Amino acid sequence: MMLESLSMILIALGTVFFIAGTVGLLRFPDIYCRLHALTKADGLGLALIALGVALLADSMGEVFRIILIWFFVAVASATCGHLIARYERRSGEGPSYD
Amino acid sequence: MQETASDRSDAAAPDRRGTNAPVPPHTPDPPMPSRWRLFTIKALVLGAxxxxxxxxxxxxxxxxxxxxxxxxxxxxxxxxxxxxxLSPQGALVFALWFSVQSVRGAVDVSRRAFSPRMPLRPGFRRYPIALPSGAPRVMFLNTITLLPGTLAAEQAGDAVMVHMLDTRADLDKDLGALERRIAALFALSLEAETSP
Known part of the structure; x- marks a missing residue:
């Protein structure tokens, strides 16, 4: 019971960060600022949801799979953010703030 | 499919390309590990x-x-x-510190996103990397993005172009701290890198 409510709180909090990432994506002025919102806020949102779901998992195998999913998404999101920013810089289309 | 895969591992033993002539870099790099050793380790980890x-x-x-x-x-x-x-103790300390930093980074950017005034002063800064190339540098570039207000946008030689949400923040202090922590994680000493 305790565990379930803790899990619900974590999942709800994770959702708040996903919403924050989406609000940033919509409101921030340029592509680089939007990448900040997506890599950081969504990353924490996923970590919180993964933690909440892992608390309700039935077996250690499931917990391990959830950890793997979180780990690979975290690494991929930082790398993708870097690649998108680099492409934008090399194409010369993004703002240069001068 | 499996036959070709086992073919490869049979024909493998005599081939040793790992012992290539050392190119003298500015710092004494650690020796290159043998490709077949790497293959075995990776196959075991992936298999697990x-x-x-x-x-x-x-x-x-x-x-x-x-x-x-x-x-x-x-x-x-x-x-x-x-x-x-990796230094095991360094890894533990780094993981804890990094979790706190990534929560701070996410809270910071969420606050800016929800704030009606949306306080942003974005811009680029150049930061010279002291860490040696390879895994420590990749780790550095990937973790910059999860720190509060910074994003590794492009690597240019031995420097990284960092995008900042607020260019008034002290970039050198934050990234210097991150570099020292990654050096501790990989059991490296940064002093040897920066002094010459």
Missing amino acids: IWAVLTDFRADAWVFGLPAVLAGAGLVFLMPAAPAWR
């Missing part, structure tokens, strides 16, 4: 992950074995990277 993912089902290896061998075989296509080792 596959086993757990599939709940140790024997029939799942029909897909798992070719995928593991192909994945580990990528070490022969990639350029050789210098060897590295």
Whole structure:
């Protein structure tokens, strides 16, 4: 019971960060600022949801799979953010703030 | 499919391309690990992950074995990277510090996103990297993005162009701290890198 409510709180909090990432994506002025919102806020949102779901998992195998999913998404999101920013810089289309 | 994979590992033993002539870099890089050793380690790690993912089902290896061998075989296509080792204590300290920092980063950017005034003063800063190339540098570039207000946008030689949400923040202090922590994680000393 305790565990379930803790899990619900974590999942709800994770959702708040996903919403924050989406609000940033919509409101921030340029592509680089939007990448900040997506890599950081969504990353924490996923970590919180993964933690909440892992608390309700039935077996250690499931917990391990959830950890793997979180780990690979975290690494991929930082790398993708870097690649998108680099492409934008090399194409010369993004703002240069001068 | 599996025959070609086992072919490769049989023909392997005499071939040793890992002992290439050393190119003298500015710092004494650690020796290049043998490709076949790397292949074995990667195959074992990938195999263990596959086993757990599939709940140790024997029939799942029909897909798992070719995928593991192909994945580990990528070490022969990639350029050789210098060897590295992790300090266990450094890894624990780093993981804790990094969790706190990534929560701070997410809270910071969420606050800016929800704030009606949306306080942003974005811009780029150049930061010279002191860490040696290879795994420590990749780690550095990936973690910059999760720190509050910074994003690794482009690597230019021995420097990284960092995008900042607020250019008034002290970039050198924050990234210097991150570099020192990654150096501790990989059991490196940064002083040797920066002094010459």
